[in-house]
Amino acid sequence: MRLGRARGALLAGLVGVSPLMWVVLPGSSARADSTFEGFAQSFGVQATLTNASLPLGLTAELNVPFSSAHLNRLQQSDATASSIYPGDVVAALPGMGGALFSVPTPRYPVIVTTQYGDDPKDAVFPGASMHAESGSEHAYSKGQVGSDPSGSTSTSRVQVADGGSVVSTAESTVDGLVLGDDQFKLSGLQTRVRVVADGGTGKLTRSSSITIGRINVPALSMRIPCTTPETVPLFVPAPGVPQPEPAKFPVVEIPAPFGCNQIQNPDIGFKDGSFFVALPSAGAPVNVPLAAETVFDAFKAAGIEMSFQPAVDSETGLTGVGFTFKTQISEAPDNQYFKGPTPVTFKVGQGVATVDLRPLSLGSDASGISPVDATGTSGDTSGLPSTSVDAAGLGAGALPSVDTGGVLPVDITAAQPADSISSAATRNERTTKLASYYRGGSDTADNIYIALVLTAAVAFAATSIMRVFGVGFRWSS
Structure with a gap:
């Protein structure tokens, strides 16, 4: 009986003192009282190609180089870097073909990815390098093609800064870019998109910049x-897009x-x-x-159709700073894959940076404990357990009922930036649609080869990029 009474007194004392702890020991930063979702993505040059003959109206894509980073409060930390990235669909084709035909296939080789708990990863090829790392308070990736004076870099980073602020940054550089048969030259491109979310309020501070040293046609x-x-x-x-004030x-x-x-x-x-x-x-x-x-x-x-896309504010950050150059490839000789002219679009320096930081309330709804004033006296003690001790050593109202083991319910979807949700949904729909198309008929193998030929067409359209940057790769399992 004496032991039971001691346990009851200790429990009652802890419950009674807990309101004072909120006053005496407040959270040192937003890390303890906020949830957030941060995302950054950038590429140096993105080439896309379309043709009316392509199945499902697909658009071929090539990013040189590419990087992305993602971090949230739930210890989800992801980083991806690729020196030459053909887009989500094409990069998944080898694995998709292996699954359909039950044959071993190599994974796409020119990419490194990390998740929380992984060691940093690096990959180096002739003329290219990639790095990715994921920690509890940062996610970082960098893709690089070539080197000075001809090359391109893409860097993405999301990190928790001092005071609990969250910073998302996307940067890219391009030097010595040549498109076509020396018909277009670009150098000295530097872009930066940065979003900072205040750790206490979630207020965003946005900034962006872009500079091109030289364009020559x-x-x-x-x-x-x-x-x-x-x-x-x-x-x-x-x-x-609103027009900026004249300079x-x-x-x-x-x-x-x-x-x-x-x-x-x-x-x-x-x-x-x-x-x-x-x-x-x-x-x-x-x-x-x-x-x-x-x-x-x-x-x-x-x-050449040229346009400039300034950074555009979104609800959670900035998107779309960069330049776009469009041209058209004349109709190819008669073949079974491509018919008619082929529009080609080159985007340079574009990036995305978003942060959605939401401070959590410390009111009675969030903690089950009434707020305490400076004197340490709570206004309403009805939510506190009784201090009387029964024969078992516990008060009749010892602990308020707690759902899901005392963990506050979190809507992960609501915490994600709208841009990321939309992009992920688009990628999933596109990948599912492609897989369904491949399974749909007796000419499945032909369809996969069409997609691979499509990839080769994009590589051909960007051959001058590869030639200038001097990249060589080896496909291996």
Whole structure:
């Protein structure tokens, strides 16, 4: 009986003191009283190809290089890096074919992935490298193709910072990119998308930047105005995207022989939201600002549709900073796979960064304990157990009923960024649809080979990228 009474007194004492612990020992950071979901993704160059003959209206895709990172409070930490990533569907084709025909197939070799608890992983190929690591408070990945002065990097990181803030960052660089038969050259591209969620409130701070050192198209012809414009509007040819405020510059006369004349093969750059053209002069070249319409019209006349997509706010972060270049491959010779012209799109420097941080309430609904004022006295003690001790040594109302073992219910889906849910749903639907298509008829093998030929077509469309970056790979199981 004496032991039972001691146990009851100890339990009652702990329950009575627990409200004071919320006052004396508050959470040191948002890590203990918030849930979050962070995601980052970037690529240096993304090439996509479409053709009316492709099954299911699929779009072939190639990312050079690619990285993504994902982290949340539930110890889900994932990182992926690939120097050459053909998209979710094509990367899964070898395994899908093996499952359908019950034959061993190698996994896609040019990728590294980690989850929480894994050691960091690295892979190195001639001209390419990949790194991924996943920890309890960070997820990080980096893909790289080539090296200075010709190469591209993609970096994604999500981490918990001091004070419980969560930071999501997507970065990419591109140097020495050549598309076509030396018809398009790009270098000095640097992009960065960053989102910081405050650990106490969940408030987001967004930032983004993009710079291009040089774009050169030999067939490009451009008329240089007599003077620099007083204001340079940044034309964004994307419906629904608000136009930024025009940039203001002092009006300067452009000296002869360039001012008021047509020039061939100019070097065009982009910085702080405005285009400029580098004109030679005594000493170092002079950067002369240009209106965006002037640049876009010149590229269109050269057969390249160019557009700029600024960072667009989403509910949980930023998406879509970068440039897009579109062209069209003429109809190929008569064959059984491709009919008609083939549009090709190259996107450079685009990234996504999102954080959804939600502080948890410490009220009676969340803890089962009434809030305590500074004096340590609770306003309503009806939720506390009785301090009377029965014969068994426990009070009649010893503990309030607790559901699911005392763990607060968490809606994981609600905690995920809407962008991530939509993207994941799209990927799952696409993969399921493709698998169903392969199982659908007697020509299953032919369909898989069509998809593989499609992959080869994308590789062909981006051959110049591979040639410049000098990448070589070996497919192995």
